[in-house]
Amino acid sequence: MISSFSEPIYCPNLSCAEPRNTFGRQHCAACETDLIYRYVWAVGQAAEEVPAGKVIADRYFVIAPQIWLDSRPALPPSVPEQLPDTIMPYLHLYPQRLHTPEVYGFCSLGEAPEAAEVLLLENVPINNFGRLYPSILESWSGTSAARQVYWLWQMLQLWIPLSEQGVASSLLVPENLRVEGWRVRLLELHAGNFVPTLRDLGDVWSGLVESAQPEVQPKLGEICQFMRRSSMNFDAIALELNDLLLEQAAKLPLHLEVVGMTDTGPQRSQNEDSCYPTAADFQSSKTSGGDKLIPYLTMVCDGVGGHEGGEVASQLAVQSLKALIQNLLSEITQQEELMTPTMVIKQLEEIVRVVNNVISAQNNEQGKELRQRMGTTLVMALQLPQKVKISEDLPSNNSHELYLVNVGDSRAYWIGKNYCQRLTVDDDVASREVQLGHSLYWETQLRSDAGALTQALGTRDGDFLRPTIHRFIVEEEGLLLLCSDGLSDNDWVEKSWENYGPEVLEGKMSLEAAVQSWIRLANEKNGYDNTSVVATHCRMSPERLVLFDPAVASAPVSAPVSAASVSLPMSGSASLQKTGRMPESQLSESSKQLLYPETAPAPEPVQKPKPKLWLPLVGLLGLMLVFAGLGLWVRSLQNQNPDPEQLPPPPETTAPTPADIPSPGADIPSSGAESPSPGAESESPSPGAESPSPSPEPTPAEIPAPSPEPTPAEIPAPSPSPEIPPP
Numbered sequence: 242m243i244s245s246f247s248e249p250i251y252c253p254n255l256s257c258a259e260p261r262n263t264f265g266r267q268h269c270a271a272c273e274t275d276l277i278y279r280y281v282w283a284v285g286q287a288a289e290e291v292p293a294g295k296v297i298a299d300r301y302f303v304i305a306p307q308i309w310l311d312s313r314p315a316l317p318p319s320v321p322e323q324l325p326d327t328i329m330p331y332l333h334l335y336p337q338r339l340h341t342p343e344v345y346g347f348c349s350l351g352e353a354p355e356a357a358e359v360l361l362l363e364n365v366p367i368n369n370f371g372r373l374y375p376s377i378l379e380s381w382s383g384t385s386a387a388r389q390v391y392w393l394w395q396m397l398q399l400w401i402p403l404s405e406q407g408v409a410s411s412l413l414v415p416e417n418l419r420v421e422g423w424r425v426r427l428l429e430l431h432a433g434n435f436v437p438t439l440r441d442l443g444d445v446w447s448g449l450v451e452s453a454q455p456e457v458q459p460k461l462g463e464i465c466q467f468m469r470r471s472s473m474n475f476d477a478i479a480l481e482l483n484d485l486l487l488e489q490a491a492k493l494p495l496h497l498e499v500v501g502m503t504d505t506g507p508q509r510s511q512n513e514d515s516c517y518p519t520a521a522d523f524q525s526s527k528t529s530g531g532d533k534l535i536p537y538l539t540m541v542c543d544g545v546g547g548h549e550g551g552e553v554a555s556q557l558a559v560q561s562l563k564a565l566i567q568n569l570l571s572e573i574t575q576q577e578e579l580m581t582p583t584m585v586i587k588q589l590e591e592i593v594r595v596v597n598n599v600i601s602a603q604n605n606e607q608g609k610e611l612r613q614r615m616g617t618t619l620v621m622a623l624q625l626p627q628k629v630k631i632s633e634d635l636p637s638n639n640s641h642e643l644y645l646v647n648v649g650d651s652r653a654y655w656i657g658k659n660y661c662q663r664l665t666v667d668d669d670v671a672s673r674e675v676q677l678g679h680s681l682y683w684e685t686q687l688r689s690d691a692g693a694l695t696q697a698l699g700t701r702d703g704d705f706l707r708p709t710i711h712r713f714i715v716e717e718e719g720l721l722l723l724c725s726d727g728l729s730d731n732d733w734v735e736k737s738w739e740n741y742g743p744e745v746l747e748g749k750m751s752l753e754a755a756v757q758s759w760i761r762l763a764n765e766k767n768g769y770d771n772t773s774v775v776a777t778h779c780r781m782s783p784e785r786l787v788l789f790d791p792a793v794a795s796a797p798v799s800a801p802v803s804a805a806s807v808s809l810p811m812s813g814s815a816s817l818q819k820t821g822r823m824p825e826s827q828l829s830e831s832s833k834q835l836l837y838p839e840t841a842p843a844p845e846p847v848q849k850p851k852p853k854l855w856l857p858l859v860g861l862l863g864l865m866l867v868f869a870g871l872g873l874w875v876r877s878l879q880n881q882n883p884d885p886e887q888l889p890p891p892p893e894t895t896a897p898t899p900a901d902i903p904s905p906g907a908d909i910p911s912s913g914a915e916s917p918s919p920g921a922e923s924e925s926p927s928p929g930a931e932s933p934s935p936s937p938e939p940t941p942a943e944i945p946a947p948s949p950e951p952t953p954a955e956i957p958a959p960s961p962s963p964e965i966p967p968p
Contacts, residue, residue, distance in 0.1 A: 248296060253277050253315040275736070277314040281345050282365040283307045284429055287357035291350070298348050301361075304371040309361065318346025318361065320681060328360065330406035330430050332678040336666050336709070337402055338364060340395065341427050344681050366419035366426040374426065377418040377449070386454035387489035387716045388423060390461070393446060394486050394714075395425040397479060400442065403430075409437050413445050422657055423717055439475065443468030460485050476583075483582065490641040490714050491629040496782035497536040500756045501775035506727060507768045513544030513551035514725050515559045515617075516773040538566050539775045540621035541651045543725040545697050550615025554600050554699050558617050561596045566623060579627050579640075582712045589646055593619070593698070593708045600699025616697035618649025619708075620665060620723050622777070624715075643713040643721070648706065649697050651773075652729045656720040656742035661735055666709065668696035718746060718781045720755075727772030728763040737762055745778060752778050 249261035252269040259271035266276055281301075283291070288307050296302055300316070301309040311318070324332075331344045345363040349356045366374040377392060384392075396412050403409040410433025411417055419426045443465045450461045464481050467473045501519045505512040518535050526532040542558045544551025569588060573580060580588075604614040625642040645653050650667040666672055670693045671685035685691050696706065720742050728734060741758055744750035756774050763772035 248302060248312060250276055250278070251313045251315065255315055278369065278371075279311045279314045279363070280304070280365070280367045280371050281309050281311060281361040281363050282342065282367065282428060283309050283348075284360040284362060285357070287350060288359045297350065301348060308367060308371055308373070310371060317683065319348060320346050320684065324678070324680070329678050330408045330432075331362070332675050332681075333406055334402060334408075334430075335672065335675045335682070337399065338666060339662065339664065340399055340425060342429060343675075345683075346681070362429060366421055366428060373428070374419040374421045376416050377420050377425065378415045380420050381449055382452045385716070386457045387486070387493060387714075389449075389453055390457055390482065390486045390489050391423060391714055391716060392420060392425050393449075393461070394482055396442070397475075397482060399425075399427075400439070401475065404437075406430075408432055409442075410435075413437055413441055415445065415448075421660060421662075423714075424662060439468045439473075439478065440471075457485060457489060480581065484579075486714060487579065487627070487629045487640045487642070488631060490716055491631055491639060493641060493716055494782050495639065495641055495715060496780040497624070498752055498778040498780070499536040499539060499775065500752045501539065501773070502756050502760055503773040504727075504760045504764065504771065506771050507764050509769075509771055511552060512771045513555060514542065514727070514771040514773040515544070515552070515555035516541045516723075516725075516775050517559050517563065518775070534563060534567055534570075536777065537570065537624045537626060538563065538621070539721075539723055539777055540619065541723045541725050541773045541775055542698075543618040543649065543651050543727075543771070543773070544615065545617055545649075545694065545700070546613070546615035550604075550609070550613075551617065553603070554615040554617040557600055557603070558596055558619060558698055561599055562592070562619075562621065565592045565595060570626070573625065573627060579629065580625075582642075585625065585642075585644060586710045586712065589623070589644060589710055590708055593646060593648065594703035594706055597698045597701075597703040597706050601702055604699060614700050616700035618651040618694070618725070619646060619698055620649075620651040620653050621646040622653060622721060622723060641715045643715055645711045645713065647709045647711075649694050650692070650729075651723070651725045652734070654720075654722040654724075654734055654738070656722060656738050657717065658719075658743050658746050661738035661742065663735075664711065664713070668709075669694055715779050717779075719779055720745060720752075721777040721779060722759075723773075723775045724759070725771065725773045727767055727770040728759055728774060730767045730770070733762060733766050734759075752776055 248264070250264055250266070252260040252262060252272060252274050253276070254260070254269065254272050254274040257269060257272045257274065260269070262269055262276060268275055283289075284307075288309075291297065291303050291306070293303050293305050297309065298319075300311060300313045302312055304310050328344050331342065334341045335343065341364075342362040343364040345361040348359050348361055350359060351357075368374060381389065381392075396418070399412060400409060403411060408430040410431045411427050411429070413433075414431060417428045417431065419428055446461070446468070447465045450458060450465055453461050460481075464478065464485070467481060468478055499518060501516050501522075503512060503514045503516050503519065517538065517540050518532075522532055522535065526535060540559060540562060542555035544553070544555035546554065569592065600616065601614075604610075609615065623644045623646070625640065625644060627640045627642065629640045645664055647653070647665040648668060650669055651665075652667070653664040655662045655664055669691065670688065671682065671691040673695050674680050674685045674688075675682045696708075698706070722734065724734065737759070741750065741755040745752055745755050756776050759774045759776075760772055763770075763774075
């Protein structure tokens, strides 16, 4: 399509001597810089009438009606000094960017004062060839039952945040609903001329239900009838649809393989990253059989606070989270009833706050304040092995649920054969300014503090922490990639995924080789930082899944546990008292001092190699985990309080070696998502519709002080709050 244009595409390298290039080239002929083909959606009837082939403002080429290509992507687009109220919903909905477009800029269709001003959107459902992804109507009849229900689930999860911004009508226009594999995407936001209700959404769904797959058509018809009743509220509809979604997902086969690695990098002397699982965790599983979280739990933490604290915070977070998640999974697998997404999210929020307060208490005990306080980012993926009863004749199967927890700027991506989708939104100044309606995202990138963190585990009390948690359903093959900013900085995941993701999915490259390649790429391109990468290959395999059975898990382990083993935590280990501690050998001398009062005697020197030494945390960690855990179960699960000694300890680690990383192997239930393979949207409300006044510049001398999220109804003007410098 684009090869027919005679106009040039300009090199994004502003210092290039010959920036003009012929359409269709992938690299600049003069400097070999990758050329950027950025397609935007031009909103409105005036833009719809501009014919294909026309050049607008000497930079935008009209590829098709309302699809424009920016030939000068290095130059900022036009933006009015005062952002109009009409674009505020786009900015406030930035946390929903997995499904909603973003504002790119404006363009006048002529030089006359009365010329129409066109709104341009980016992050739109347009592929690399300048064509729209198909509408939900076009794709509906040819897709699976599980995906049909999943698409509707995503629409329902978008209903509340879009309603809060007055643009829920966007979900009532089938042509506005585009699908990219598992993901539902909106082409633009429509305010509409009336306030829609769930009944209106049910009317739209009724048209789809008529051609739904036979196994879900009757139930979807009932749900549409429920939506037309004024007595049925949103939560009741969501529960009905969730049950159907889990039932359909449980019929799908799934096999998981996990590989995790962390690297100090060429320019750092100390690794402040921590991740799980690594080669040492696999080795520990083989030798002791005590680590049953693989492959259900994966995470990456990037320490904040330098070598005098960052490494402590990241390792403390990993070990503490492992203990609490293991207890959570043990509780869930003993329940007959399914936990709803809302309950799981609340439970995970409490767990994250407990871990936050453990790190914060260490800061307080050491008298650390402001930028001296250690902290860590967190991106965690939890595959929840709930049992779903499909029918009386079929056994329960895994529900394919995946929960993503994010604090800070470590990221999660879903990589399919044809796309790479970022599943998380960074907790940084740039994202905050967009969400508050102060500026467009590309504008925030011009700020010197754009990457400063607004949240991290441990820097403040847990009452101020707002972790972002999304629920997804895994219903297609793909890679779930977790990484620290050592890899994600400068968009290197987006630039490199095609070299590794499809190769793994097609069986041409091992998952271990792909992770190693990403580490090498990070060291080469972003070598100024540590890098951690944990990748999970979610394969839609016909092999039968093995679910966690508490009785089996409590029995002695007679065979080594492989990387793909699906057994979950044992509940009766003799080393439970070690919960939350980390191997001393992994800490630098300066970091060890954070965990020892200066008046305390020095640790007894090691006379000979010992299997593992655990740092004494002066009873603080154990007490906090126990008491916080007790309160957690009482509040969230309303179950009997677990015995403190039932909290399993993190596995003892050994120095990882390449040979220790097992090759991918057995069956495992995979993570599910609130977005398709990872899919549905977060259930937390988006920022309000009212535009706040510009926030003052942050004080560089202080530590980030993340304030509570704005209420759905209104976003107040923020007070000057310091930020955390990027790790």
